[in-house]
Amino acid sequence: MQDELTLSELTTKARALLQDQNLGQLELSRHQLEQQTLEKDFWEHSTAQAVMQELSSLTQLQQQFATVQQLLDDIQDLEHLIDETQQSDGDQAGFIEELNKQEHILRKLVSNLEYTQYLSGEYDKLGCVFSIHSGQGGTEAMDWAEMVRRMYERYFEKKEWSFQLISETRGEEAGIKQAEYEVKAPYAYGFLKHERGTHRLVRLSPFNADNLRQTSFALVEVLPLLPPTDDSIELKDEDLEWKFSRSSGAGGQNVNKVNTAVELHHTPSGVVVRCQEERSQSQNKERALHKLKRILAQKKADEQELKLQTEKGEHTQASWGTQIRNYVLHPYKLVKDTRTGVESTQAEQVLDGDLDAFIDAAVRL
Incomplete structure (x- = not known):
C-alpha cells in the first residue's frame, strides 16, 4: 500500500509522522534513564539490565526518527540538484539513482513508523x-x-x-x-x-x-x-501477601536450604505470582513485584481498550x-x-x- 504513494505524498506523510511524535518527551525519558546508568551503584541493582533494555529501545526509536529527518533533508537536496542539472543539460543519472535509494529507505521507515499512529495505548511503545x-x-x-x-x-x-x-x-x-x-x-x-x-x-x-x-x-x-522507573501501577503494602518456601529448581547453593522462593498474592485483583529463579529471596521478591506490575498493567490496558471499543460500538x-x-x-x-x-x-x-x-x-x- 505504501508503494502507491508518490514521492511527494511520501515525504508529506513522513513530516506528519515527525510532527505527531513528542520528540522532546522521548529525549527526556532517554536522558533520565541514561543518568541512572551513571549512578555509582547502578550495576548492583537487579533492575540494571531492564534499565539498559529500555534505554536501548528508546535510543533505537529516537534514531529512527532522526534518520527520517535526515532522509527528508537529503531527498530535498537531491531534488534541487536534479532540477539544476536539468536546466543546465547536465547528467542527472547519478542524482536520480541516489534519490531512488533514499526514497526506498524512507518508504521502509515510514511503513514501520506509521503504525505508531494506531499504537497510542499507554504501554504500546514498550517491549x-x-x-x-x-x-x-x-x-x-x-x-x-x-x-x-x-x-x-x-x-x-x-x-x-x-x-x-x-x-x-x-x-x-x-x-x-x-x-x-x-x-x-x-x-x-x-x-x-x-x-x-x-x-x-x-x-x-x-x-x-x-x-x-x-x-x-x-x-x-x-x-x-x-521499565523499572514506571510508576503507572501503584502497589500498596496492605494489598500484598507474601509466602516463602524453599526453591525446587535451579538457583545455586541456596536451593532446598533456605526459603528463597516467593509467592505474592495481590488481594484486590486475586493475582498470584510465584518466583524462584533467582538465588536470593530479595531478588525473587523484586522479580515477583515486576511481574505483578506487568499483569496489572495488562489488565489496565484491557479495561482502557474495552472502554474505547464500547464507545465505538x-x-x-x-x-x-x-x-x-x-x-x-x-x-x-x-x-x-x-x-x-x-x-x-x-x-x-x-x-x-x-x-x-x-x-x-x-x-x-
Missing part, C-alpha cells in the same frame, strides 16, 4: 514479555506449541527485533509446555498484544499410527515490559483463552484470523513467520 503455553492434548499440543514458538521467533527475526528466551519447559516426548521471551524493541507490545489468545491447529497427527486428523491448541500471553478484544486464529493443514491449507477475517492459503509461509498481514490488520482494528 513485551511474550509467553507460549501448550493447551490440553498432551504431546500433540506440546508439539504445536513448539511450532508456534518457532513461528514467532522467525517473525521477531524478520522484524530485526532483539529477543531473549527467559524460561522454557520441554515436553516429555516432543515440543514444549511453555516458553517465555523478553522482546526488546520499540512498540513490540503494541504490535503483539493482539496475538494474545488461543491459536488452533488442524492437521494429520504425526503422533499416532492411524495418522488421524487432530485438533490442537496453544495459548499466547503478552504483557508489557515495564465494537467488541473485538481478545483475552486469555479467546480463539483468535485457525491454522488448517488438512484437508486443505488455510490460516484465518477469526477477528479481522484476514486469511492465507500459504500456511507454510505463515508458520515460517510471515505474519505481517495478520498482525497489521489487528493493529488497525
Whole structure:
C-alpha cells in the first residue's frame, strides 16, 4: 500500500509522522534513564539490565526518527540538484539513482513508523514479555506449541527485533509446555498484544499410527515490559501477601536450604505470582513485584481498550483463552484470523513467520 504513494505524498506523510511524535518527551525519558546508568551503584541493582533494555529501545526509536529527518533533508537536496542539472543539460543519472535509494529507505521507515499512529495505548511503545503455553492434548499440543514458538521467533527475526528466551519447559516426548521471551524493541507490545489468545491447529497427527486428523491448541500471553522507573501501577503494602518456601529448581547453593522462593498474592485483583529463579529471596521478591506490575498493567490496558471499543460500538478484544486464529493443514491449507477475517492459503509461509498481514490488520482494528 505504501508503494502507491508518490514521492511527494511520501515525504508529506513522513513530516506528519515527525510532527505527531513528542520528540522532546522521548529525549527526556532517554536522558533520565541514561543518568541512572551513571549512578555509582547502578550495576548492583537487579533492575540494571531492564534499565539498559529500555534505554536501548528508546535510543533505537529516537534514531529512527532522526534518520527520517535526515532522509527528508537529503531527498530535498537531491531534488534541487536534479532540477539544476536539468536546466543546465547536465547528467542527472547519478542524482536520480541516489534519490531512488533514499526514497526506498524512507518508504521502509515510514511503513514501520506509521503504525505508531494506531499504537497510542499507554504501554504500546514498550517491549513485551511474550509467553507460549501448550493447551490440553498432551504431546500433540506440546508439539504445536513448539511450532508456534518457532513461528514467532522467525517473525521477531524478520522484524530485526532483539529477543531473549527467559524460561522454557520441554515436553516429555516432543515440543514444549511453555516458553517465555523478553522482546526488546520499540512498540513490540503494541504490535503483539493482539496475538494474545488461543491459536488452533488442524492437521494429520504425526503422533499416532492411524495418522488421524487432530485438533490442537496453544495459548499466547503478552504483557508489557515495564521499565523499572514506571510508576503507572501503584502497589500498596496492605494489598500484598507474601509466602516463602524453599526453591525446587535451579538457583545455586541456596536451593532446598533456605526459603528463597516467593509467592505474592495481590488481594484486590486475586493475582498470584510465584518466583524462584533467582538465588536470593530479595531478588525473587523484586522479580515477583515486576511481574505483578506487568499483569496489572495488562489488565489496565484491557479495561482502557474495552472502554474505547464500547464507545465505538465494537467488541473485538481478545483475552486469555479467546480463539483468535485457525491454522488448517488438512484437508486443505488455510490460516484465518477469526477477528479481522484476514486469511492465507500459504500456511507454510505463515508458520515460517510471515505474519505481517495478520498482525497489521489487528493493529488497525
